Amino acid sequence: MLHPFSLRYNSSHCTWTSSHEMFRPYTLNNTANFFQTVSRNTRINLGISEKNRICRTSRVQPIMASPISTAVTTQQQPDSSQSTAPQPLQVAKRLEKFKTTIFTQMSSLAIKHGAINLGQGFPNFDGPDFVKEAAIQAIKDGKNQYARGYGVPDLNSAIAERFKKDTGLVVDPEKEVTVTSGCTEAIAATILGLINPGDEVIVFAPFYDSYEATLSMAGAKIKCITLKPPNFSIPIDELKSIVSKNTRAILMNTPHNPTGKMFTAEELGKITSLCIENDILVFSDEVYDKLSFEMDHISIASLPGMFDRTVTLNSLGKTFSLTGWKIGWAIAPPHLTWGIRQAHSYLTFATSTPMQHAAAAALRAPDSYYDELKRDYNAKKAILVDGLKSVGFRVYPSSGTYFVVVDHTPFGLENDIAFCEYLIKEVGVVAIPTSVFYLNPEEGKNLVRFTFCKDEGTLRSAVERMKEKLFLKK
C-alpha cells in the first residue's frame, strides 16, 4: 500500500475511449479507498460519466509520498504557494452526476477555435440605452446598499404592473412578487422552498439544464415526459399516467428552450384539469414570454383555478438583451410565496440594488419596445431558418424563444455531440448538442440547437460557413 499522496496525471499517458473529451469533466470520488488500493503504476479510470458513457484512463504519478501523521493537528500545513499538485476534485453526492454546463463548455470552445457562437443564448448586441442609463443613474443616486430581500418596492410594483398588462391578473407586489438573482435563482428558490425530499416533480424533456440539478439538490424524484419532434406536443395520456399521489408539481417552460415549442391553449387546458383534479402545483418558467412569434403566449396562472397553485418564473435577461444582469422574479400566491422567500433569504437574500431600479424602468417600457423586439427577432429568425434549410438541415418549427432545433443526421455524424464537435472544429460554428437536455441522452442524439440572438451579419456569416464546409452524406 502506498501512503497518501498527491496525484498528478500526465495527459501524454491518457487514453481516450472517445474523441469527445471536451464534453466531459472528471471527478475523483472516494479518495480514501482510492489511496488504500492504488499503486505507483496503477492505471486508473479517471471517471466514468454515468450518463454519457465516456471514460478516461491515465497513469498515476505519485509526486509526494511522505507518510501523513495520524495526529493531524501536528501535521505541518502545506504552503499553498509551493504546491504543484492538483487536488482531486470534490463534489457532494447530490451534484456528482452533473458536468460543467454545456453552455460554458461550448462558449469556451467557440473562443478556442475562433468559431461563430450560435450555441449559448446570449445576444451579441447590447441592451437598450434607457435601461443602462437607469442603472447608471441608480448607482449615482447612491442606491448601492443591500436591497430589501424580496425586491426594491418599485421593481415589485413594476413586475405586478407588467403581469397585469400581460395576463389580466392583479397581484399584490408586496405579498406575491419575489425578486431573485435571475430566473435561475427563482427556479432554485421555488424548488428548494416548496419541494420535500421524495416529492415527485414532472418535467418535460428536453429541459433547461438547471431543472435536473436543482431538483436533485432538493432530493426530488424526477418524472420525465419526452416531447418528440416534429411538433414536440404534450402526450397528455402519458402525462396522466405518470401522475401519482406523490406528484407535487409540474415544472414546465413555455415558450420552450430548446425546441421553440409554445404550449397551446388546448394543452394548457388539459394540464390545468390534471393539476386541479390531483392537487398539483405548477412551476411555469416563462423567460421567453416576449419572444413569441407564431402564437400568443399564455401564462398558465391566468387559467381559471390556476393562480392559487402556480408559480410564474421570469427574468429580464432575454427580453432586454441583458442576460448578464441576472434580475429575475417569482410570482405566486402568498401561501406559495412564503416557501419561495424562505429559500431565497438563504440563497442570496437580495439581488443587485441599482440593477433592480433599472429593471423597474425596463419593465415600464412602452409597447413599441416589445413590438420592435419581436420585429427584429423575426428578421433574425428568418435568416437563420432559411439558411439552415438551404444548408440541408431538417429544421423543426419554432414558435417562440430565440432557438431553433434541427435534425443533423443528413450530414452523417454519429450523434449530436460528434456533430457539434465537427461543426466547431471543421466548419467554425457552434451549436448546442441537445442530448444534454434529456434524462436519457439517446433521445436527443439526432438534434442540435442553434440560436438566432446574434446580429444579422453574424447569422449570415455562420450560414455561409456551413454552406461552404458542411456537406450532405452521399
Ligand SMILES: Cc1ncc(COP(=O)(O)O)c(C=O)c1O
Ligand atoms: C428556460 C430557461 N429558464 C431559465 C433561464 C435562466 O434565466 P436567467 O439568466 O434569468 O437566470 C434560461 C436561460 O437560458 C432559460 O433558457
